Amino acid sequence: MTPPSSTSDDTTSGLLAQLTTDEKIALLSGAGYWRTVGYPERGIAAFTLNDGPHGVRAVSADDHLGASNAATAVCFPTASALSCSWDTSLARAHGSALAAAARLADVDVVLGPAMNIKRTPLGGRNFEYFSEDPCLTGRLAAAVVSGVESGGVGASLKHFAVNNQEYDRFTISAEVDERALREIYLRGFEIAVTEGRPATVMSAYNAVNGVPCSENHRLLTGILREEWGFDGLVVSDWGAVQDRVTALRAGLDLEMPASQGLGAAAIGAALKSGELSEEDVDRAAARVVELAARFAREDRPEPVTTSEAELADIARTIAQQSIVLLRNERGTLPLKRTTAVALIGEFAENPRFQGGGSSNVQVASFTTARKEISRFLPSDQVLHARGCEGEEIDEALLDEAVEVAAQADVALLFVGLTEMTESEGFDRETLSLPASHLALIDRVSAVTPRTVVVLHKGSAVDIASWHDKADAILDLNLGGQEVAAAALDVIFGDVNPSGRTSETVPLRLEDTPAHLDYPGGLRRAHYRESIWVGYRYYDRRKMPVAYPFGHGLSYTDFAYADPRAVVHDDESVTVEVAVRNVGERDGFEVVQVYVHDDVSSVARPERELRGFSKIWIAAGESVTARIELDRRDFAFWDEHRDRWTIESGAFTIEIGSSSRDIRARVGVDLAGDAPTAEIIDRHTPVRYFLGDPEFAAVIEQFVSSYPMFGGDFDSLPPLARRIVTETINGMPLEKLRLVSGGAFSEDAIASAIARLTSLR
Incomplete structure (x- = not known):
């Protein structure tokens, strides 16, 4: 504005x-x-x-x-x-x-x-x-x-x-x-x-x-x-x-x-x-x-179009570029146009393309897979079965679906979450698909040579329980009124899939970071997982997941080379990497840039997304992706100082195709804001002052001569020496005045605080 x-x-x-x-x-x-x-x-x-x-x-x-x-x-x-x-x-x-x-x-x-x-x-x-x-x-x-x-x-x-x-x-x-x-x-x-x-x-x-x-x-x-x-x-x-x-x-x-x-x-x-x-x-x-x-205002900017047909075309393009190919075993997709296909599932003729509640849109029309498939196959190569109606298993519909699937080369199973499962106003109770959809996957995959699961849902679902029964998994999310047309464009190869997951797909609900504290009680929801949300949590714990953040397959392959990072005077960083399309099809690659703090005084994630670029690369060609990072991309929120802080030192910039598919790394050194996140006051542990040579010399003299250690610290057993060292290093500065027998006066403590503060 x-x-x-x-x-x-x-x-x-x-x-x-x-x-x-x-x-x-x-x-x-x-x-x-x-x-x-x-x-x-x-x-x-x-x-x-x-x-x-x-x-x-x-x-x-x-x-x-x-x-x-x-x-x-x-x-x-x-x-x-x-x-x-x-x-x-x-x-x-x-x-x-x-x-x-x-x-x-x-x-x-x-x-x-x-x-x-x-x-x-x-x-x-x-x-x-x-x-x-x-x-x-x-x-x-x-x-x-x-x-x-x-x-x-x-x-x-x-x-x-x-x-x-x-x-x-x-x-x-x-x-x-x-x-x-x-x-x-x-x-x-x-x-x-x-x-x-x-x-x-x-x-x-x-x-x-x-x-x-x-x-x-x-x-x-x-x-x-x-x-x-x-x-x-x-x-x-x-x-x-x-x-x-x-x-x-x-x-x-x-x-x-x-x-x-x-x-x-x-x-x-x-x-x-x-x-x-x-x-x-x-x-x-x-x-x-x-x-x-x-x-x-009379000079109010004009919209890009006034045609609903053009708007529908835009909706279709967005849907095409947002579809995620999660799995594609044996080169199942794209389908050949000589294939006999079974379209199965109620979403094949009545797709779920939006969520419920205040965002619900009344549409004049929407595309369906059952109609759109005629653009790719003649009617004698297409079979159809509803398979289910609602969330409960209907044995008659299920039997019909199995019979139809057995006659096809490949089954396209259109499944997902129903409008009664996710909506504004209430939360989901489970990650599972409805029982009727799970039954379809189980029974149909057992009789058809190849099974493609096409998912309609607005958030992560349990995939692990049926994952290996599917040769390919296509995630449509909730792709708008043109999603069925967009899905078939991808399935038959007119569009090369380029979507990437925007949330981690966990193996189990119990694995999710907020599981123990959601939904809360007594009008409180405690966010005890703190910053450990999504991939930050899974990657830090090195926990297996069904699919990581940023994952998505293409009908081509990409190779990364020659990563570079240039640090500018204001400590912004320009990251570049050469990406080559080593496959046989043109396509988009999503280059993801993550930052890892090599040495930090606070717990930080293994990596944090800080930039990304979606680039079109023709088959056999190479393109240099360039992503700009600013100083804040290296910072954490310092709760002691109530501000963003960048610690001086080394950072690793990781460049990849998902949070768990890092293709290249390059290091940078930043001057940062301060060497440590600690507050410097009378309660700061002694170890933060040991970088001051004058203070460290006094500490060394105090430890070696203190009567409690018999005046001969070096003669103590190794374990005792370590205990003493760690105890002193972790002691609040204020405590030295009380235990040092006068070695550390009030003035000495104030002087140490002033010297260390000045170094910052």
């Missing part, structure tokens, strides 16, 4: 000056469910906000969820699918297409993208979220926002912040330590805010460390505005505000939807009592007026 100029500030002040206090207060709450209050006769227009992140639902002002009377619109792939593209250019195109769809529906603000971290695969709304990793999440969300805003429409980043489960989502408090908060749960938002510059940010239903997000001054003002420089409007999630006065003071500008006058009455009463000032009201009202003026 473009920062307001002094001229726009003057215009806003002039418009506000026309309004009474009550009229300004009215601006701070919705006029209905989707529209703001406006005073068009005085030059203040109302504007419309609406879902969603994967397609626009234009509804009437009094419609709540919008499913009853929504106009049809194009349904794009969900964030869980888009994230598997690892393509910021594609994400920007997605945002531009959303803006075009919004303009067609007279919507001014699209409520998305949603960008919370996938803490647990059970999260019911995971299909709306990008990834378990904040770098991938933030870069893609920033690109979506940029695309939306370029089309003259506002984006609304949500749900700020730490909104990782649907269970008790209105009342739960996410109890999370500061380091995890900064490195995992806020980092993606920070990237999207500072790089994408959204018009609005939406506060979440939940609380963070006991403070509701809509009333959280530290989140909405201290971090979002003062640290990150956000200059837009903060809007509540629908119905999230509990205390309107506290929320306004915290930095929440617009309460949605209309609160039947309750919010306005509370603000008015607080003004009279002095709890709020007129300045508090004017500040929030100005942001509403500024955003309304932006949408009323």
Whole structure:
């Protein structure tokens, strides 16, 4: 969002000056469910906000969820699918297409993208979220926002912040330590805010460390505005505000939807009592007026297209580039066009392409595998069986599927999670596919020469229990209304698959980092796993997984060579690597750059994604991938100093095709900020002062002569010497004054602190 100029500030002040206090207060709450209050006769227009992140639902002002009377619109792939593209250019195109769809529906603000971290695969709304990793999440969300805003429409980043489960989502408090908060749960938002510059940010239903997000001054003002420089409007999630006065003071500008006058009455009463000032009201009202003026401008940017057919084409391209080929044994895919194919599963003719809840889009049409396969095979080479209906096993349908599969060269099994399994409003109870889908995989794979499992789901599922029964596994996620056409484009080789997993696929639910603490209780969810989320956890523990973060196969192969890293004066780093397509087909490769801190004073992950690049390489050709890293990419959140810190020393930059497929490494040395993360004070352990030669000499003299050691430290047995050394080294500096018999005075301790502090 473009920062307001002094001229726009003057215009806003002039418009506000026309309004009474009550009229300004009215601006701070919705006029209905989707529209703001406006005073068009005085030059203040109302504007419309609406879902969603994967397609626009234009509804009437009094419609709540919008499913009853929504106009049809194009349904794009969900964030869980888009994230598997690892393509910021594609994400920007997605945002531009959303803006075009919004303009067609007279919507001014699209409520998305949603960008919370996938803490647990059970999260019911995971299909709306990008990834378990904040770098991938933030870069893609920033690109979506940029695309939306370029089309003259506002984006609304949500749900700020730490909104990782649907269970008790209105009342739960996410109890999370500061380091995890900064490195995992806020980092993606920070990237999207500072790089994408959204018009609005939406506060979440939940609380963070006991403070509701809509009333959280530290989140909405201290971090979002003062640290990150956000200059837009903060809007509540629908119905999230509990205390309107506290929320306004915290930095929440617009309460949605209309609160039947309750919010306005509370603000008015607080003004009279002095709890709020007129300045508090004017500040929030100005942001509403500024955003309304932006949408009323005559030079509002035009959208990229006004054709729904073109938007559907974009949705198909996004789906194609987001499909992940997880497994492909014996070169099963792509299929030859002489193959007899059995299409099996209810998703073959009624695909699940979106999640349930507020993001649900009413579509005019959608593609199906049963229809689309006619582009590749004549009807006499295609057999079909429904196989199941719903989640319970139907023996008659199952028997029919087995009979059909036995007649084919290959079975395409379209399975996944049903709409009753994952949705906004509730979390999943298991990683397993429905019993009817598991039975299909088991029975069909036993009678057909080759089995291809085509997955429709919004988050990780249990693959391990049936993995070896499938010759190929194609993960579609929830790929929007064109996903069936895109899937067959990949299956028959018109498109070379290039998607990569955006979350780790675990072997068991019990292996997941948050398993012991999800979903919490007594209105608290304790994030005891801290920063160890997703691959950070699995890689640190060297734990086997079904498929690692960043994994995905292609119909060609790539070789990496000549890694280079150049450190610049500001300690940003340019990483380059030559990637050669050594196969016979053109295709995309996703180059992933991870950072490992070789020596750290705090526990850090084995590797952390810090950059990526999706590059097109023709068969036999070589392309140099270039990824820029900034200083923050080498930092951790220092809880002692309450800031980002880069420790001086060596870092290894790992370049690969997944978090567990590292193809090249290169080292860099950074000067950093400080040699250690410790606070230097009277309680700092002695070992942190031993780098000071003067202090170390006194310590050595003290240890060798102290009566407790008989005045002859060197004569002690080896174990005793080690115990003494470790005891002294770990002793707080303050303690030396008490045990040294005067060897360390108050002045000596103060001098040691001053010297070590000066070295920093």
